[in-house]
Amino acid sequence: MNDVTPSARNFDAVQFLSKYAAPLFLILLILVFATLEPRFLHPLNLFNVLRQVSLSGLIAIGMTFVILTAGIDLSVGSLLAFAGLVAAYVSKGGLDDRFAIGASAASGNPLIFAVLAAIAVGMAGGALQGLAITKLKVPPFVVTLGGLTAFRGAALLFSGGGPISGFGPDYTWWGQGRIGMVPVPVIIFLLAAIIAHLVLRYTAFGKHVYATGGNARAAALNGVPTGRIILLVYVISGFLCGLSAFLLSARLNSSEAVAGLGLELTVIAAVVIGGTSLFGGIGSIFGTVVGALLIGVLTNGLVLLNVSSFVQQIVIGVILVAAVALDQYAATQRQAQ
């Protein structure tokens, strides 16, 4: 390292930054928080952060597929609320004892039905939007903006506005339980991330997702079934919404119609901080996991340091823009050389 010329070293730094801006910033944040508040590194706290990240992180994985095709899914928070209520309804076998918690919480239907119901609602919601985008040629932003309103309305209508609470221990284990020290949602999140990574990197479908987002027309000319790819990414997004909805209701022992308000913004922020381009074709699951962790670590660390919650929101907003600006700067530098 000592004998390289200054210009060569600058070149290296820019390359390094362009590729690893988000992970570097994550490491920096962890160092800062660990220095200022040693309890940040307490294993229990780290697993808390991971569990908090898991639920929005799962949805961010689905969002990555969507954004890679140059789409967007604004409906995720509403779909999460709706799917969670359906899971709760199925688990309790109706609305008759919707508030019963504790010993009387014994479920009406087996757990697997509740899980499948949440996932089915998520996938159906995703498919519906995917069809509207591909068949009716309505832009994704508009379709999923409609979904954001409509699924929230469906959730409120379905539940009459109130929560559905109190599940059996086999249900809540999925949100509250641990295997060893590791919370169950964290394991599911990591498994989902690994599978998604493999799918995107090593399957024809994954290559088609990148191709569709990179240049849809060229991809179609090269025989990529872009319509089917676009439909599928919204189904994947819906599937992960449903899964996350189940885990969230298990974590809180309750499903509520107001769950996931504004979640789409957190999720999109995680994907974008992770380096996925909103114009499609560029990005990775690794980046999204890092982006989700970055937001989770930042929120947790600022609370541990007792920073005013109003200031927290400003800090997160500034970092979102700064992370992308850095990424852009590094990219243009790289192109210039």
Next chain:
Amino acid sequence: MKSFRSKLLIPGIVAASMLGALGTAQAQDVTIASSMPALEFPFFVHMQKALAAEAANIGGISLIETDGQNQTTKQTADVESAIILGVDGIIISPSDAVAMAPALQQAVDAGVPVVTIDRRVEGVPGILAHVGADNVIGGEAQAKLIMELFPDGASIVNLQGQPGASPAIDRNKGVHNILDSMSDKYVFVAEQTANFAREQGASVTEAILAGLDSTPDVIVAANDDMALGALQVVQEQGLNIAILGFDALPEALGSVRDGGLAATIEQFPGGQSSMALNTLIGYLRDGATPEKLILLNPIAITKDNIDQAERLGEID
């Protein structure tokens, strides 16, 4: 590697000093975490400020203030962080009675005493105490004031809150508890929901007044917003009706002072805050075991006793 390290360290130190300046770092003997469901609502900001003021008043308390940002998941994360920080106690107004139970159970299991204010949590038996106001008694206070203002009887329009919401049910129950036993003197000529909303308070009042043969004596509303909406209509039509609100919001207090609303109900949210803090501190410092349920007595605020209202200072 050396240059890489220093590149990391410099922004690290800058960020560290920035964050240090933002946080509070006093040497205190008791650390309390407060958790409000949503500081975007002035009601909770008021509770939070009262808590901070009382903490400064008692002394030796380091207060960690968190904001659930109207999301149960955020408030859960706040409680988890408080446990990690090893706080001596938590004062919380839960965003949801059931969904906040797992996190608060974690706190109780970790040996952190928890006091709930304003809203309760269900299914966590280890909660140290709940401090709140009884909405039924608040409704009864409205009814008693009506009897005081109209000893010979009155015709009453009742603007109810959002159907199904517990404050709406309890406040309505309180009004009826007192007046139903004297139904020959006090007659409810109309009872409608206006969903706690000001514009509906106005439109529902308009509809009711149009349908009544004679002007009612009283409009009793389950919150200030509906009362202020009704007042708008009553003033437009130049009628003389006593209007009673509920919550003692600054705007309603201003209206009471200026002769608009006849009264509003004060539930002392700030008083709940300081009561909760004193309860927790008493337990931590003196080992005093508190009552499980501490309810503050709501009172009717009229022009005569407006100086008793908590938020009078917020109006000029």
